[in-house]
Structures are given as structure tokens and as C-alpha cells.
Amino acid sequence: MTPVTSPPHGHAAAAGANGAPGADGLDPEAVSAFQAAFDTAVAADERIEPRDWMPDAYRSTLVRQIAQHAHSEIIGMQPEANWIARAPSLRRKAILMAKVQDEAGHGLYLYGAAETLGTSREELLDKLHAGRQKYSSIFNYPTLTWADVGAIGWLVDGAAITNQVPLCRCSYGPYARAMVRICKEESFHQRQGYELLLALTRGTEAQRAMAQDAVDRWWWPSLMMFGPPDDESAHSAQSMAWKIKRHSNDELRQRFVDICVPQAEALGLTLPDPDLRWNEERGHWDFGAIDWREFREVLKGNGPCNEQRLEQRRRAHENGAWVREAAAAHAAKQSARASQDGASRTARSEP
Amino acid sequence: MSTDWPLWEVFVRSRRGLSHTHAGSLHAPDAQMALRNARDLFTRRSEGVSLWVVPSSEITASSPDEKDPFFEPAADKAYRHPTFYEVPEGVRNL
Numbered sequence: 001m002t003p004v005t006s007p008p009h010g011h012a013a014a015a016g017a018n019g020a021p022g023a024d025g026l027d028p029e030a031v032s033a034f035q036a037a038f039d040t041a042v043a044a045d046e047r048i049e050p051r052d053w054m055p056d057a058y059r060s061t062l063v064r065q066i067a068q069h070a071h072s073e074i075i076g077m078q079p080e081a082n083w084i085a086r087a088p089s090l091r092r093k094a095i096l097m098a099k100v101q102d103e104a105g106h107g108l109y110l111y112g113a114a115e116t117l118g119t120s121r122e123e124l125l126d127k128l129h130a131g132r133q134k135y136s137s138i139f140n141y142p143t144l145t146w147a148d149v150g151a152i153g154w155l156v157d158g159a160a161i162t163n164q165v166p167l168c169r170c171s172y173g174p175y176a177r178a179m180v181r182i183c184k185e186e187s188f189h190q191r192q193g194y195e196l197l198l199a200l201t202r203g204t205e206a207q208r209a210m211a212q213d214a215v216d217r218w219w220w221p222s223l224m225m226f227g228p229p230d231d232e233s234a235h236s237a238q239s240m241a242w243k244i245k246r247h248s249n250d251e252l253r254q255r256f257v258d259i260c261v262p263q264a265e266a267l268g269l270t271l272p273d274p275d276l277r278w279n280e281e282r283g284h285w286d287f288g289a290i291d292w293r294e295f296r297e298v299l300k301g302n303g304p305c306n307e308q309r310l311e312q313r314r315r316a317h318e319n320g321a322w323v324r325e326a327a328a329a330h331a332a333k334q335s336a337r338a339s340q341d342g343a344s345r346t347a348r349s350e351p
Numbered sequence: 352m353s354t355d356w357p358l359w360e361v362f363v364r365s366r367r368g369l370s371h372t373h374a375g376s377l378h379a380p381d382a383q384m385a386l387r388n389a390r391d392l393f394t395r396r397s398e399g400v401s402l403w404v405v406p407s408s409e410i411t412a413s414s415p416d417e418k419d420p421f422f423e424p425a426a427d428k429a430y431r432h433p434t435f436y437e438v439p440e441g442v443r444n445l
Contacts, residue, residue, distance in 0.1 A: 098395075101391075101395070105392055105395065115376070120355055121378060122354060177375075324354070331381035334381060335381070
């Protein structure tokens with residue numbers, strides 16, 4: 001993307017007057033001084049804030065990552081919202097609505113963080129709708145049964161938490177702060193999913209089978225959420241040097257597997273991997289090979305629900321246009337009326 | 352031309368006795384909607400007892416590149432801190 005040197009809106013106590021100095025129009029000596037200050041701050045584990053100078057590539061990496069993250073949150077509302085009207089009890093329905101509402105909130109925190117880097121909400125949504133920015137592939141799988149809501153909470157949100165907790169210490173301040181809020185809220189998501197599955201496994205044989213089937217379908221895609229293996233991950237090394245990322249994909253994936261195995265046991269469910277076994281020497285669970293071909297296919301747009309998810313997002317955006325326009329018109333009218341009233345009051349008070 | 356609603360900064364007082372603290376930002380067409388959106392976005396779990404919303408464009412901020420000269424006057428005035436002063440041993444309540 002084009003390096004933007006000044007946020008379009010004065011953003012977050014961050015902004016106000018002028019934007020941060022960019023590479024444009026600065027002599028090389030000044031740039032290298034800025035670069036040195038940036039490097040020192042990152043090395044000292046200080047946070048980079050919106051109006052600080054930052055390398056253009058750091059800015060564009062963050063925009064790409066935060067945008068993808070934000071898009072994932074709002075696209076992620078769809079597979080679960082699919083079950084709100086069919087939740088089996090009022091309790092489950094209220095929980096699911098609260099969760100889906102949280103996902104919207106998480107999207108908004110993240111769009112806000114991305115906007116501090118000089119992009120706009122409109123630009124981000126346009127790019128999502130045009131398929132030019134991605135969202136997590138996991139949401140291109142369908143939610144076929146009620147148990148899928150549980151499997152998503154336990155596994156998908158569980159994987160997300162494993163990924164996200166280290167992001168709370170990300171070098172970019174607004175992203176790190178958004179992640180702190182998100183992580184606080186995510187643990188309810190994971191627990192409600194686990195509890196939902198537990199209820200099913202303690203139910204009838206058909207309910208237990210439904211829970212097992214959901215886990216069988218969501219396990220591998222959840223492992224893929226950590227991204228390609230370290231030696232194939234395009235952005236990993238640089239992101240770790242910038243302290244955007246703190247741990248490698250494979251490291252986080254292993255951490256997640258280790259966490260899940262005993263949790264699956266407690267549910268009385270099996271994880272669909274014949275190669276899963278404890279490795280005494282490593283002190284970790286060994287697990288089978290991931291089908292990266294499937295991952296790449298879904299990423300390319302050939303997953304079961306890619307088209308449907310984007311189509312629904314576009315439709316929701318278009319159908320909401322009149323609301324956005326009406327609210328803007330109302331605001332314009334109110335402020336015109338207020339300034340008119342102000343003017344006539346001033347006129348009256350004059351002798 | 353951007354059709355985004357204006358940006359607002361949100362400040363939340365988490366409980367009585369504490370100051371409002373910056374929580375984040377959001378888009379809204381007017382102040383009333385900004386308040387309602389802020390309630391839904393930042394206080395879904397009773398995180399606040401009071402909210403402020405301020406148009407982001409109304410905030411004037413010090414600029415990071417003048418950080419040193421701008422804050423420099425405070426740097427060499429160690430005598431503003433109590434630790435600057437010598438207190439004889441045994442003297443209490445000072």
C-alpha cells in the first residue's frame with residue numbers, strides 16, 4: 001500500500017495536528033536517525049505509537065495483519081449466527097447472541113487500531129468486499145449441526161486465544177491494547193463452547209455422536225489457523241524481528257495441541273489423529289501431518305463457504321446503506337438546526 | 352470521497368472515584384449515537400459508570416518529533432522530587 005504519513009482523522013490522543021514524519025521529503029540522514037530511534041524502541045520492548053516514525057514496511061505489515069484480523073472477527077459472526085434462531089434453549093440462545101455481539105465488538109476494536117495507521121474504515125471494508133484483503137480460512141467451513149457451535153468455541157476460539165495472548169505484547173501500542181480487551185472477552189467464548197460439548201457428551205448417544213462428529217471436522221482446520229509451518233511462512237521472520245509476533249506458528253500450534261489433548265479426554269471425545277501420542281523426550285504431544293493442500297485451496301477461495309461468506313457480507317453492507325445515510329442526514333439536520341437556533345438567539349439578545 | 356461517519360474518541364470512568372480513561376475510538380454520525388455505540392462497544396460487561404465521547408478532530412496533541420525539546424524543561428529539575436533532598440538519619444515523618 002501507499003505509505004500514509006498522516007492519519008486522515010486525528011486518531012486517538014495519538015493524533016491531532018500533523019501526522020508522523022514519513023520517509024517522504026526527509027533527507028536520508030534524518031531517516032536513519034528515525035530508523036535508529038525506532039529500532040532502539042523495539043529492542044527495548046517499548047511500544048510504537050501511531051504518530052511515531054515507523055518503517056513503511058512495518059506500517060503495511062500491521063495494516064495487513066490487523067485488517068485480516070478485523071475481517072475474521074466480523075466474518076466469524078456468520079457461521080455462529082446461523083444457529084441463534086435454532087439454539088436449543090433460551091440460556092444457550094442468550095449466550096450465543098452475546099458471543100456473536102462480542103465478535104462484532106472485536107472487529108470494531110481492531111478496525112479502530114488499523115485506522116490509527118492511516119487507513120480508513122471504508123477502505124478496509126472495500127478491500128474485504130473486493131476480496132483484496134483476507135480473513136481467516138477457518139470461517140469458510142460450514143456449521144452443520146448445533147455441536148459445531150461448541151466445537152468452534154472450544155477449538156477455534158481456543159486456537160485464537162493461543163495466537164492472541166502473545167499479541168497483547170505486540171510492539172504496536174493500539175494493536176496490543178485492542179488484543180488485551182479481546183483476550184479478556186475470549187475466554188468466555190471458549191468456556192461456553194466447552195460446556196456446550198460437555199452437555200452433549202453427557203446426553204444421549206446421538207448427542208455424543210454429534211459432538212464427536214463436530215470435533216472430527218473442526219480439529220484439523222483449527223490446527224491450520226496457526227498458519228503455514230515456520231519454514232514456509234512468508235512474513236514470520238520479519239514480524240518476529242519487529243516484535244509484532246512473539247512466537248513462531250509451529251511453536252503456538254504445538255502449545256495448542258498440548259492444551260487440547262487432556263481437554264478432549266475430559267470430554268470423553270477423541271481427536272481425529274491416529275498419530276497423536278505423548279513424546280516423553282520432547283515433553284510434548286506428537287501429532288500427524290497437516291494437509292496443507294486443503295489449507296491452500298481454502299485460502300485460494302475454494303473452501304466450502306468462501307463465496308457464501310463474502311456474498312452475505314456484501315449484502316449486509318449494501319442493505320445497511322440506507323441506515324448509514326439516514327443517520328448521517330439526521331445528524332446534519334440536527335447540527336444545522338442547532339446553529340440556526342444559536343444564530344437567532346444571538347440576534348434576539350442584541351439590542 | 353469517504354463516506355465514513357466522523358471518528359470519536361471514547362473515555363470511560365470505570366468506577367466512581369477514578370478519572371475517565373481513553374478506551375478507544377469509534378465512528379458515529381453524531382454525539383448521541385457515539386455515546387450509544389460507546390456503551391455497546393466498551394461497557395458490555397459493566398466496565399464503566401460514565402462515558403465521554405469527543406470528536407477526534409477536536410483533539411490537539413503534542414507532536415512526537417518535538418518530544419525532546421517539548422518535554423526537556425522538566426528533565427533537569429530533579430529538585431522537584433522529594434528524593435532529591437537529604438534527610439538526616441533518624442528524622443521521621445518528613
